[in-house]
Amino acid sequence: MSSAPDLFEAVLELPDASARARYESLVGLDDVKARLNKEAQLLLHPSSLEAWSQQFHRRRISACDAFADRHPVFLFAGDVGTGKTALAESFGDQVARSIGLPIYLYRLSLASRGSGAVGEMTQLLAAAFDEVRRVAATPPGRDGKRSSAVILLIDEADALAQSREASQMHHEDRAGVNALIRGINSLTEKRLPVLVVLATNRLQAIDPAVRRRAAATFRFDRPDDTQREAALARLIDGVALSTDEIRGLVKATGAVDGRPYGYTYSDLYQRLVPAAVLAAYPDRPLTGDLLLQAVASIEPTPPFVEEGP
Ligand SMILES: Nc1ncnc2c1ncn2[C@@H]1O[C@H](COP(=O)(O)OP(=O)(O)OP(=O)(O)O)[C@@H](O)[C@H]1O
Ligand SMILES: [Mg+2]
Incomplete structure:
Protein backbone atom coordinates (compact mmCIF):
# COMPACT_ATOMS: atom_id res chain seq x y z
CA MET A 1 0.00 0.00 0.00
CA SER A 2 1.64 3.25 -1.09
CA SER A 3 1.42 6.41 0.95
CA ALA A 4 3.09 9.76 1.27
CA PRO A 5 5.74 8.99 3.91
CA ASP A 6 5.80 12.53 5.24
CA LEU A 7 2.07 12.65 5.95
CA PHE A 8 1.56 9.34 7.70
CA GLU A 9 3.42 6.93 9.87
CA ALA A 10 3.80 3.44 8.40
CA VAL A 11 0.40 2.25 7.18
CA LEU A 12 -0.75 -0.91 8.93
CA GLU A 13 -2.85 -3.52 7.23
CA LEU A 14 -5.35 -5.22 9.53
CA PRO A 15 -6.13 -7.87 10.62
CA ASP A 16 -2.70 -8.41 12.02
CA ALA A 17 -1.52 -10.70 14.83
CA SER A 18 0.45 -8.07 16.74
CA ALA A 19 -2.46 -5.60 16.65
CA ARG A 20 -4.69 -8.34 17.96
CA ALA A 21 -2.28 -9.11 20.82
CA ARG A 22 -2.15 -5.42 21.70
CA TYR A 23 -5.95 -5.17 21.62
CA GLU A 24 -6.31 -8.19 23.86
CA SER A 25 -3.72 -6.89 26.33
CA LEU A 26 -5.90 -3.86 27.12
CA VAL A 27 -7.88 -4.46 30.29
CA GLY A 28 -10.86 -2.65 31.81
CA LEU A 29 -12.16 -1.60 28.41
CA ASP A 30 -14.66 -4.36 27.66
CA ASP A 31 -17.66 -2.03 27.37
CA VAL A 32 -15.76 0.43 25.22
CA LYS A 33 -14.47 -2.39 23.01
CA ALA A 34 -17.92 -3.92 22.51
CA ARG A 35 -19.57 -0.64 21.56
CA LEU A 36 -16.62 0.46 19.45
CA ASN A 37 -16.69 -2.72 17.42
CA LYS A 38 -20.41 -2.42 16.67
CA GLU A 39 -20.33 1.30 15.87
CA ALA A 40 -17.30 0.86 13.61
CA GLN A 41 -18.91 -2.06 11.76
CA LEU A 42 -22.01 -0.01 11.02
CA LEU A 43 -20.02 2.96 9.75
CA LEU A 44 -17.47 1.04 7.69
CA HIS A 45 -19.80 -1.66 6.45
CA PRO A 46 -23.40 -0.35 6.49
CA SER A 47 -24.66 -3.42 4.65
CA SER A 48 -24.16 -5.37 7.93
CA LEU A 49 -27.06 -3.37 9.38
CA GLU A 50 -29.22 -4.15 6.34
CA ALA A 51 -28.34 -7.81 6.67
CA TRP A 52 -29.33 -7.76 10.34
CA SER A 53 -32.66 -6.10 9.50
CA GLN A 54 -33.35 -8.65 6.75
CA GLN A 55 -32.49 -11.51 9.06
CA PHE A 56 -34.74 -10.47 11.91
CA HIS A 57 -37.48 -8.43 10.18
CA ARG A 58 -37.37 -9.77 6.62
CA ARG A 59 -37.04 -6.23 5.29
CA ARG A 60 -35.14 -3.01 5.87
CA ILE A 61 -36.86 -1.45 8.88
CA SER A 62 -36.97 2.33 9.18
CA ALA A 63 -34.97 2.21 12.43
CA CYS A 64 -31.97 1.69 10.12
CA ASP A 65 -32.41 5.28 8.94
CA ALA A 66 -31.20 6.48 12.32
CA PHE A 67 -27.74 5.41 11.14
CA ALA A 68 -27.81 7.10 7.77
CA ASP A 69 -25.92 10.38 7.34
CA ARG A 70 -23.85 9.94 10.46
CA HIS A 71 -20.41 11.48 10.25
CA PRO A 72 -17.78 8.73 10.42
CA VAL A 73 -15.97 10.25 13.38
CA PHE A 74 -15.18 8.80 16.78
CA LEU A 75 -13.75 10.78 19.67
CA PHE A 76 -11.54 8.99 22.19
CA ALA A 77 -11.36 11.23 25.23
CA GLY A 78 -10.00 10.85 28.72
CA ASP A 79 -7.21 10.70 31.20
CA VAL A 80 -3.53 10.22 30.33
CA GLY A 81 -2.15 6.70 30.00
CA THR A 82 -5.54 4.98 29.85
CA GLY A 83 -5.25 3.22 26.49
CA LYS A 84 -6.63 5.73 23.97
CA THR A 85 -3.72 5.44 21.59
CA ALA A 86 -3.24 1.72 22.17
CA LEU A 87 -6.90 0.99 21.47
CA ALA A 88 -7.13 3.40 18.52
CA GLU A 89 -4.17 1.64 16.89
CA SER A 90 -5.49 -1.87 17.47
CA PHE A 91 -9.30 -2.03 17.43
CA GLY A 92 -9.34 -2.12 13.62
CA ASP A 93 -8.03 -5.68 13.85
CA GLN A 94 -11.27 -6.81 15.49
CA VAL A 95 -13.42 -4.80 13.08
CA ALA A 96 -11.57 -6.16 10.03
CA ARG A 97 -12.20 -9.70 11.25
CA SER A 98 -15.88 -8.92 11.91
CA ILE A 99 -16.61 -7.36 8.50
CA GLY A 100 -14.32 -9.73 6.61
CA LEU A 101 -12.43 -6.94 4.83
CA PRO A 102 -8.90 -5.61 5.17
CA ILE A 103 -8.64 -2.28 6.98
CA TYR A 104 -5.77 0.12 6.34
CA LEU A 105 -4.79 2.11 9.39
CA TYR A 106 -3.43 5.56 8.53
CA ARG A 107 -1.91 7.51 11.41
CA LEU A 108 -1.33 11.19 10.79
CA SER A 109 2.31 11.69 11.61
CA LEU A 110 3.17 14.11 14.40
CA ALA A 111 6.05 15.33 12.30
CA SER A 112 3.69 16.26 9.49
CA ARG A 113 1.75 18.76 11.54
CA GLY A 114 3.85 21.54 10.23
CA SER A 115 5.54 24.55 11.69
CA GLY A 116 2.38 26.65 11.82
CA ALA A 117 3.23 28.59 8.67
CA VAL A 118 0.14 30.05 7.06
CA GLY A 119 -1.60 27.55 4.85
CA GLU A 120 0.61 24.65 5.91
CA MET A 121 -1.82 22.89 8.27
CA THR A 122 -4.66 23.33 5.81
CA GLN A 123 -2.60 21.82 3.00
CA LEU A 124 -1.41 18.91 5.14
CA LEU A 125 -4.93 18.00 6.21
CA ALA A 126 -6.31 18.39 2.72
CA ALA A 127 -3.55 16.10 1.42
CA ALA A 128 -4.21 13.55 4.18
CA PHE A 129 -7.93 13.41 3.39
CA ASP A 130 -7.17 13.23 -0.36
CA GLU A 131 -4.98 10.21 0.27
CA VAL A 132 -7.48 8.29 2.42
CA ARG A 133 -10.31 9.13 0.01
CA ARG A 134 -8.21 7.80 -2.85
CA VAL A 135 -7.55 4.54 -1.02
CA ALA A 136 -11.16 4.14 0.12
CA ALA A 137 -12.70 5.02 -3.22
CA THR A 138 -11.64 1.75 -4.86
CA PRO A 139 -14.81 0.97 -6.77
CA PRO A 140 -16.99 -1.75 -5.28
CA GLY A 141 -16.73 -5.12 -7.00
CA ARG A 142 -19.39 -6.50 -9.36
CA ASP A 143 -21.41 -7.65 -6.39
CA GLY A 144 -21.47 -4.04 -5.13
CA LYS A 145 -19.30 -4.95 -2.17
CA ARG A 146 -16.37 -2.87 -1.01
CA SER A 147 -12.99 -4.54 -0.90
CA SER A 148 -11.38 -2.60 1.95
CA ALA A 149 -11.90 0.13 4.53
CA VAL A 150 -9.73 2.79 6.15
CA ILE A 151 -9.23 4.13 9.66
CA LEU A 152 -7.60 7.57 9.85
CA LEU A 153 -6.17 8.19 13.33
CA ILE A 154 -5.47 11.75 14.41
CA ASP A 155 -3.85 11.38 17.80
CA GLU A 156 -3.44 14.28 20.23
CA ALA A 157 -6.20 15.88 18.17
CA ASP A 158 -6.57 18.89 20.46
CA ALA A 159 -3.42 20.25 18.83
CA LEU A 160 -5.26 20.27 15.52
CA ALA A 161 -8.95 20.59 16.24
CA GLN A 162 -8.72 23.17 18.98
CA SER A 163 -11.79 25.34 19.42
CA ARG A 164 -11.87 28.19 16.96
CA GLU A 165 -13.24 30.29 19.80
CA ALA A 166 -10.06 30.07 21.85
CA SER A 167 -8.97 33.69 21.93
CA GLN A 168 -5.27 32.96 21.80
CA MET A 169 -5.72 30.84 18.73
CA HIS A 170 -3.50 31.54 15.82
CA HIS A 171 -5.11 32.05 12.43
CA GLU A 172 -3.41 28.95 11.06
CA ASP A 173 -4.97 26.72 13.74
CA ARG A 174 -8.43 27.96 12.84
CA ALA A 175 -7.71 27.14 9.23
CA GLY A 176 -6.69 23.64 10.39
CA VAL A 177 -10.06 23.11 12.08
CA ASN A 178 -11.86 24.24 8.93
CA ALA A 179 -9.81 21.85 6.82
CA LEU A 180 -10.62 19.02 9.22
CA ILE A 181 -14.35 19.76 9.04
CA ARG A 182 -14.21 19.93 5.24
CA GLY A 183 -12.40 16.59 5.16
CA ILE A 184 -14.97 14.95 7.45
CA ASN A 185 -17.88 16.37 5.43
CA SER A 186 -16.41 15.05 2.21
CA LEU A 187 -16.26 11.52 3.64
CA THR A 188 -19.87 11.73 4.81
CA GLU A 189 -21.14 13.05 1.47
CA LYS A 190 -19.36 10.37 -0.54
CA ARG A 191 -20.23 7.66 2.01
CA LEU A 192 -16.73 6.31 1.77
CA PRO A 193 -15.66 3.52 4.13
CA VAL A 194 -13.33 5.73 6.15
CA LEU A 195 -13.51 6.18 9.90
CA VAL A 196 -11.74 9.14 11.50
CA VAL A 197 -10.62 8.64 15.10
CA LEU A 198 -9.66 11.73 17.06
CA ALA A 199 -7.91 11.01 20.37
CA THR A 200 -7.41 13.65 23.05
CA ASN A 201 -7.10 14.17 26.77
CA ARG A 202 -8.61 17.63 26.38
CA LEU A 203 -12.13 17.05 25.11
CA GLN A 204 -13.19 20.59 26.02
CA ALA A 205 -10.49 21.97 23.75
CA ILE A 206 -11.90 20.25 20.69
CA ASP A 207 -13.86 22.60 18.45
CA PRO A 208 -17.64 22.28 19.03
CA ALA A 209 -18.28 21.78 15.30
CA VAL A 210 -15.90 18.81 15.34
CA ARG A 211 -17.41 17.39 18.56
CA ARG A 212 -20.91 17.70 17.14
CA ARG A 213 -19.90 15.60 14.17
CA ALA A 214 -18.71 12.68 16.25
CA ALA A 215 -20.95 9.65 15.76
CA ALA A 216 -19.72 8.39 19.12
CA THR A 217 -17.53 9.59 21.98
CA PHE A 218 -15.68 6.99 24.03
CA ARG A 219 -14.54 7.87 27.54
CA PHE A 220 -11.33 6.56 29.06
CA ASP A 221 -10.76 6.70 32.81
CA ARG A 222 -7.91 5.66 35.03
CA PRO A 223 -8.47 2.20 36.53
CA ASP A 224 -10.54 1.61 39.66
N1 LIG B 1 -6.47 -0.31 29.55
C1 LIG B 1 -5.20 -0.69 29.52
N2 LIG B 1 -4.87 -1.98 29.75
C2 LIG B 1 -3.59 -2.37 29.73
N3 LIG B 1 -2.57 -1.55 29.47
C3 LIG B 1 -2.81 -0.27 29.23
C4 LIG B 1 -4.15 0.22 29.24
N4 LIG B 1 -4.10 1.54 28.98
C5 LIG B 1 -2.81 1.85 28.79
N5 LIG B 1 -2.03 0.76 28.95
C6 LIG B 1 -0.56 0.72 28.85
O1 LIG B 1 -0.08 2.05 28.84
C7 LIG B 1 0.55 2.35 27.59
C8 LIG B 1 0.21 3.78 27.20
O2 LIG B 1 -1.16 3.87 26.89
P1 LIG B 1 -1.68 4.84 25.75
O3 LIG B 1 -0.53 5.46 25.03
O4 LIG B 1 -2.67 4.12 24.93
O5 LIG B 1 -2.39 5.95 26.65
P2 LIG B 1 -3.19 7.24 26.18
O6 LIG B 1 -4.56 7.13 26.77
O7 LIG B 1 -3.08 7.38 24.70
O8 LIG B 1 -2.42 8.39 26.95
P3 LIG B 1 -2.14 9.92 26.52
O9 LIG B 1 -3.38 10.70 26.85
O10 LIG B 1 -0.99 10.32 27.40
O11 LIG B 1 -1.80 9.94 25.05
C9 LIG B 1 0.02 1.30 26.63
O12 LIG B 1 0.92 1.06 25.57
C10 LIG B 1 -0.12 0.10 27.55
O13 LIG B 1 1.14 -0.50 27.77
MG1 LIG C 1 -2.16 8.75 23.49
Missing part, protein backbone atom coordinates in the same frame (compact mmCIF):
# COMPACT_ATOMS: atom_id res chain seq x y z
CA ASP A 225 -9.59 -1.04 42.26
CA THR A 226 -11.03 -3.94 40.27
CA GLN A 227 -9.38 -2.81 37.05
CA ARG A 228 -6.01 -2.29 38.75
CA GLU A 229 -6.31 -5.75 40.21
CA ALA A 230 -7.00 -7.21 36.75
CA ALA A 231 -4.09 -5.27 35.26
CA LEU A 232 -1.73 -6.33 38.05
CA ALA A 233 -2.84 -9.96 37.76
CA ARG A 234 -1.79 -9.94 34.12
CA LEU A 235 1.43 -8.11 34.78
CA ILE A 236 2.67 -10.37 37.54
CA ASP A 237 1.39 -13.60 36.10
CA GLY A 238 3.90 -16.28 37.07
CA VAL A 239 5.02 -14.52 40.26
CA ALA A 240 3.91 -16.11 43.54
CA LEU A 241 2.05 -13.40 45.47
CA SER A 242 -0.33 -13.96 48.38
CA THR A 243 -3.88 -12.59 48.29
CA ASP A 244 -2.87 -10.08 50.98
CA GLU A 245 0.09 -8.87 48.95
CA ILE A 246 -2.12 -8.37 45.89
CA ARG A 247 -4.70 -6.54 48.01
CA GLY A 248 -1.93 -4.35 49.42
CA LEU A 249 -0.67 -3.48 45.95
CA VAL A 250 -4.16 -2.65 44.69
CA LYS A 251 -4.68 -0.35 47.67
CA ALA A 252 -1.26 1.32 47.51
CA THR A 253 -1.66 2.09 43.79
CA GLY A 254 -5.08 3.71 44.37
CA ALA A 255 -6.09 7.03 45.88
CA VAL A 256 -4.32 6.91 49.27
CA ASP A 257 -2.68 9.23 51.76
CA GLY A 258 -4.77 12.21 50.75
CA ARG A 259 -3.88 11.83 47.10
CA PRO A 260 -7.14 12.10 45.13
CA TYR A 261 -6.07 9.85 42.26
CA GLY A 262 -4.37 6.50 41.76
CA TYR A 263 -2.04 4.98 39.16
CA THR A 264 -2.87 5.07 35.45
CA TYR A 265 -2.55 1.91 33.39
CA SER A 266 0.68 3.20 31.93
CA ASP A 267 2.00 3.94 35.46
CA LEU A 268 1.44 0.26 36.25
CA TYR A 269 2.80 -1.13 32.98
CA GLN A 270 5.56 1.25 32.14
CA ARG A 271 6.83 2.48 35.51
CA LEU A 272 5.90 0.26 38.44
CA VAL A 273 6.59 -3.18 37.05
CA PRO A 274 9.83 -2.26 35.25
CA ALA A 275 11.12 -0.57 38.44
CA ALA A 276 10.39 -3.68 40.52
CA VAL A 277 11.91 -6.03 37.94
CA LEU A 278 15.07 -3.92 37.76
CA ALA A 279 15.35 -4.05 41.56
CA ALA A 280 15.12 -7.85 41.46
CA TYR A 281 17.31 -8.50 38.43
CA PRO A 282 19.74 -10.28 38.21
CA ASP A 283 20.11 -11.99 41.56
CA ARG A 284 16.66 -12.06 43.22
CA PRO A 285 13.16 -13.17 42.31
CA LEU A 286 10.40 -10.59 41.86
CA THR A 287 8.39 -10.41 45.10
CA GLY A 288 5.45 -8.55 46.59
CA ASP A 289 7.89 -6.61 48.81
CA LEU A 290 9.88 -5.35 45.83
CA LEU A 291 6.66 -4.30 44.12
CA LEU A 292 5.49 -2.44 47.22
CA GLN A 293 8.89 -0.74 47.56
CA ALA A 294 8.60 0.41 43.95
CA VAL A 295 5.10 1.79 44.65
CA ALA A 296 6.56 3.86 47.49
CA SER A 297 9.02 5.50 45.10
CA ILE A 298 6.62 6.18 42.20
CA GLU A 299 4.13 9.04 42.21
CA PRO A 300 1.23 8.43 39.82
CA THR A 301 0.96 10.74 36.83
CA PRO A 302 -1.32 13.63 37.80
CA PRO A 303 -4.61 13.76 35.88
CA PHE A 304 -4.96 16.25 33.09
CA VAL A 305 -7.23 18.94 34.49
CA GLU A 306 -9.64 20.34 31.92
CA GLU A 307 -9.87 24.10 31.94
CA GLY A 308 -12.93 26.10 30.96
CA PRO A 309 -16.51 24.89 30.45
